Amino acid sequence: MSGRLFLCYNIKNMTHSELQKFIGFLTGSGYDVFAPEKQKDEVVYAKVEDAAKLKLIGEPPLHSFKRFLLPPEEVIFEYKKDRMSEVKKARKQVIFGVNPIDLKAIVLFNHIFEKDPWYQERMKNTLIIGQSLIPAEAEHNLFHIKYEEDVLEHLQFDIFLEVQPAPTRKGRGGGKNYFVYTGSEDGQKILDEYGYKDYEHIQFSGPIKEEGLEPQMVKYRDALKKIYKKEIWEDDLGARCIECGKCTLVCPTCFCFDIKDQPNLVDKGGVRKRAWSACFYNDFSEVGGGHKFLKTTAERIHFWYYHKFVRIPDQLQIMGCVGCGRCAKVCPVGINIFKVLASL
Amino acid sequence: MHNQYQTTPAKILKIEDEGSNSKLFTLETPKNFKYQSGQFVEISLPGFGEAPFCLCSDSSEKNKFQVCVRNVGAVTAAMHNLKAGDKVGVRGPYGRPFPLELAKKRNLLIVVGGLGLETVRTAISEIIKNRKQYKKVQIFYGARSEEDLLFREEYDLWMKNDIDFHLCLDKPTDKFKLSCPVIQGLVTVLFEKAPLAENPVAFLCGPPVMYKFVLEKLNKAGFREEDIFMSLERRMHCGVGVCNHCAVGSFFVCQDGPVFSWDQIKDIRGAI
Numbered sequence: 001m002s003g004r005l006f007l008c009y010n011i012k013n014m015t016h017s018e019l020q021k022f023i024g025f026l027t028g029s030g031y032d033v034f035a036p037e038k039q040k041d042e043v044v045y046a047k048v049e050d051a052a053k054l055k056l057i058g059e060p061p062l063h064s065f066k067r068f069l070l071p072p073e074e075v076i077f078e079y080k081k082d083r084m085s086e087v088k089k090a091r092k093q094v095i096f097g098v099n100p101i102d103l104k105a106i107v108l109f110n111h112i113f114e115k116d117p118w119y120q121e122r123m124k125n126t127l128i129i130g131q132s133l134i135p136a137e138a139e140h141n142l143f144h145i146k147y148e149e150d151v152l153e154h155l156q157f158d159i160f161l162e163v164q165p166a167p168t169r170k171g172r173g174g175g176k177n178y179f180v181y182t183g184s185e186d187g188q189k190i191l192d193e194y195g196y197k198d199y200e201h202i203q204f205s206g207p208i209k210e211e212g213l214e215p216q217m218v219k220y221r222d223a224l225k226k227i228y229k230k231e232i233w234e235d236d237l238g239a240r241c242i243e244c245g246k247c248t249l250v251c252p253t254c255f256c257f258d259i260k261d262q263p264n265l266v267d268k269g270g271v272r273k274r275a276w277s278a279c280f281y282n283d284f285s286e287v288g289g290g291h292k293f294l295k296t297t298a299e300r301i302h303f304w305y306y307h308k309f310v311r312i313p314d315q316l317q318i319m320g321c322v323g324c325g326r327c328a329k330v331c332p333v334g335i336n337i338f339k340v341l342a343s344l
Numbered sequence: 345m346h347n348q349y350q351t352t353p354a355k356i357l358k359i360e361d362e363g364s365n366s367k368l369f370t371l372e373t374p375k376n377f378k379y380q381s382g383q384f385v386e387i388s389l390p391g392f393g394e395a396p397f398c399l400c401s402d403s404s405e406k407n408k409f410q411v412c413v414r415n416v417g418a419v420t421a422a423m424h425n426l427k428a429g430d431k432v433g434v435r436g437p438y439g440r441p442f443p444l445e446l447a448k449k450r451n452l453l454i455v456v457g458g459l460g461l462e463t464v465r466t467a468i469s470e471i472i473k474n475r476k477q478y479k480k481v482q483i484f485y486g487a488r489s490e491e492d493l494l495f496r497e498e499y500d501l502w503m504k505n506d507i508d509f510h511l512c513l514d515k516p517t518d519k520f521k522l523s524c525p526v527i528q529g530l531v532t533v534l535f536e537k538a539p540l541a542e543n544p545v546a547f548l549c550g551p552p553v554m555y556k557f558v559l560e561k562l563n564k565a566g567f568r569e570e571d572i573f574m575s576l577e578r579r580m581h582c583g584v585g586v587c588n589h590c591a592v593g594s595f596f597v598c599q600d601g602p603v604f605s606w607d608q609i610k611d612i613r614g615a616i
Contacts, residue, residue: 076349079390082431086347112586117347228613256588259349259581263391270391277587284589287579288395288416291552293592299614307588314594 012198013164013177016056024051025194026094031127034068035096036061048096056097056163056176058133060140060324064102064252065095069109069122070276076118076259077272084272088118090125098130101145103155104322105252107207110156111316112255118274127186130160131178142323142338143216153205158187160202207318217319220309223344228302232343238298240333245278247327247335253308253320254278279303305340348584351388351433357408358428363493364459366414367424370401373409374434380441381466382575382603386583387411387419388433395419396580396598399437400462402469412462412494438583439602442467442547442573450571451480451541455558457531457550458487461494463575463602464549472505480541482508486531486554490519499524508541510534530554535561548574555616559606569607576601576615 014022027033033048036057043061045068048054077084098106106128113119132147145151152160161178180199182188191199248254258277263270277284280300285293294300312320321337328336352374360368379385379399388394395417401410415424423432444467452471454464464483471478483502487493490513500523503509512527512534527537531554546562548555555574562572578590578597585599593612595601609615 082353082390082433084351084388084390084433086350115345115348115584116586117345117349120345255586257582258587259394261391261393268391272390272393277589279588285579287577288414288420290416293552293578293614302613303591306593307591311591311594 014161014180014196014198016176016178018196019056019161019178020051020054022191022194022196023048023054023094023096026127026190027051029092029193031092031094033094033096045095054096056131056133056161058099058131058135058163060099060102060135060326062326062329063250064324064326065098065106065128066109066252066255068093068095069106069119069126070113070255070257073273073275074118075271076274078269079261079272080267080269086117087271088121090118090122092125093122094127094129096129098128098157099134100130100132100147100151100155101134101141101322101324102252103128103130103157104145104207104318105324107154107156108253108312108316108318108320108322109255111207111318127158127190128156130155130157130183132160132162138338139325139328142321142325142341143319145323150209152181152183152202154207154209155183156204157183159183159191159199207316213317214319217309217313220319220341220344221313224306224310227344229344232340233302234296234298237301237335237340238296240335241280241297241301242333243280243282243297243300244332245280246330246332248278248280248304249276250326250330252324252326253312253322256284279307309341349435349582351386351394351435353431354434356426356428356430356432359426362412363487363491363496364414366412366459366494368400368410368412369423370408370410371432371434373407377409377434377437379403379409379437379466381444381470382441382463383437383439384580384583384598384602385411385434385436385438386580387423388435389419389422390433392419392422394433394581396438396583398463398575398602400465402473403466404470404473412459414459436583438580438598440600440604442575442603443545444470446545447471447481447547448477448479451482451544452478453482453484453540453544453546455484455531455546455548455550455554456486457554458492459494460549460551460554460575461485461487464547465495467547468502468507471507472502475505480508480544481506482510482538482541482544484510484512484531484534484538486512486514486529486534486550489513489515490517490522493520493522496520496522508538510538530557532557532561535565540565545571546573548572552577552616559616569610570605572606573603574606574616575603576609578602 034045037046160181164177256277308320355372358370362368384398397411580598581589585596590597
């Protein structure tokens with residue numbers, strides 16, 4: 001990493017118009033490129049139809065990268081009578097403009113789905129292009145993540161655009177300049193193919209920083225493990241939460257799923273699908289015979305927090321929440337993760 | 345990459361009626377299929393889905409295995425309509441088994457309620473096969489009524505093999521002639537009637553409500569927390585520790601369990 005400062009005077013930045021050309025090259029090479037786009041009042045991911053109009057938007061999109069890597073519903077097998085055959089279909093895609101907060105969630109997904117054939121196939125066909133603009137407001141950045149250079153070696157991406165603070169000359173469309181990093185061989189290859197050489201490669205060194213476990217993670221984990229505050233879970237959240245599951249839809253680290261069959265009613269065939277599930281739904285823990293292990297709203301919302309702040313930290317030593325604040329934004333009854341964590 | 349959700353077809357060799365409105369399925373084993381007492385498989389019936397079933401047969405039988413299926417949901421209802429010769433999909437076995445090696449060194453108390461007997465039947469078969477390697481073995485089995493008893497014809501064989509078998513029924517009706525004495529009550533009454541062997545380890549399997557009361561008895565009898573092993577039932581949906589339906593505390597029942605020692609889970613809210 002120290003090479004960067006040394007080298008930067010003779011390394012060029014990528015101008016915005018060059019970035020647009022590069023994105024145009026990707027769409028021309030058969031990639032579906034998805035980028036954050038302002039639509040009415042909301043930033044959402046949309047397919048880039050005209051690369052010359054691409055903007056780099058710092059405001060995080062309401063829905064994250066999630067549906068591109070783990071679709072809300074996907075066919076995983078086709079069956080005919082008792083024969084089950086794997087279905088793997090992944091289009092070449094680019095997820096553009098992922099900020100370091102969401103990239104942390106991608107690191108988590110890569111862990112969780114490391115042996116998942118469908119996720120892996122999709123990842124093989126996906127280029128992730130990150131960018132360095134992180135919202136400063138706590139409501140979009142609960143854990144006050146800052147963009148510092150040593151952040152990158154703990155994130156997984158193919159290409160990363162470091163937005164330069166003082167553009168040397170205005171590029172078309174956004175007026176921004178970028179320093180380009182690569183984080184994978186795929187990222188290097190595609191830049192080489194396009195003909196851009198001024199990038200620096202970052203070797204992924206695992207999700208955990210040299211300083212050790214994140215103190216915030218340890219704090220929340222220990223608090224949740226040791227103390228059960230009835231006044232939070234039962235009197236407050238359990239009474240307010242209406243179990244709509246919206247928080248789980250927008251959460252970039254929620255990945256629980258159901259597997260279910262759908263017969264085609266024609267030739268004794270059909271498909272086996274995987275679909276997003278939510279621990280807020282009352283059949284989430286139901287077993288044959290109807291017994292439910294998570295019986296109340298309080299138990300289910302506690303399960304959600306426990307998963308992110310205890311189970312994932314215990315299993316992977318990283319936090320299961322990246323602090324993007326999307327859950328608070330969409331909650332119809334005003335449950336705010338920031339306040340909940342402060343009250344643990 | 346091996347697809348861990350891929351099932352292997354297994355032919356149904358036999359279907360027999362069991363107690364508790366259950367049917368005992370004997371299935372052809374897929375290749376390289378080895379299992380131990382307490383482990384489970386996912387059985388898939390295309391069009392209906394998958395469900396987890398504990399393995400309940402003699403694991404030394406190389407060509408076949410058994411699961412006992414009570415008709416309680418979509419997959420099980422569809423399974424009850426199958427006949428010998430039909431095929432189902434199988435993946436697994438999954439999970440951590442009961443620690444039988446430990447039971448070779450110590451006396452063993454098995455406490456089971458209702459369908460929990462299925463889960464330990466593999467252990468019982470193993471003990472009978474290698475009876476000399478084990479020390480004193482006691483079974484406390486509680487069921488609702490005679491109709492709910494599982495594996496009724498096998499108790500004799502167990503007793504003949506020096507297993508101290510005790511049975512209690514919540515509502516005894518004398519419907520079937522049983523070769524063992526029957527006591528009226530819940531499984532905990534057996535702790536008053538049968539003297540415990542010295543310094544045993546305990547294997548438990550039963551409905552969640554049973555654990556609380558049995559643990560009280562074990563605690564009174566001086567069992568150490570690390571000597572009590574219990575099988576937790578949850579919705580083991582993916583079987584490979586991803587989907588989170590079966591999570592308990594920081595564990596996945598499908599991978600870290602279903603068999604846990606009590607000291608592993610005693611501090612987890614809602615574990616039992």
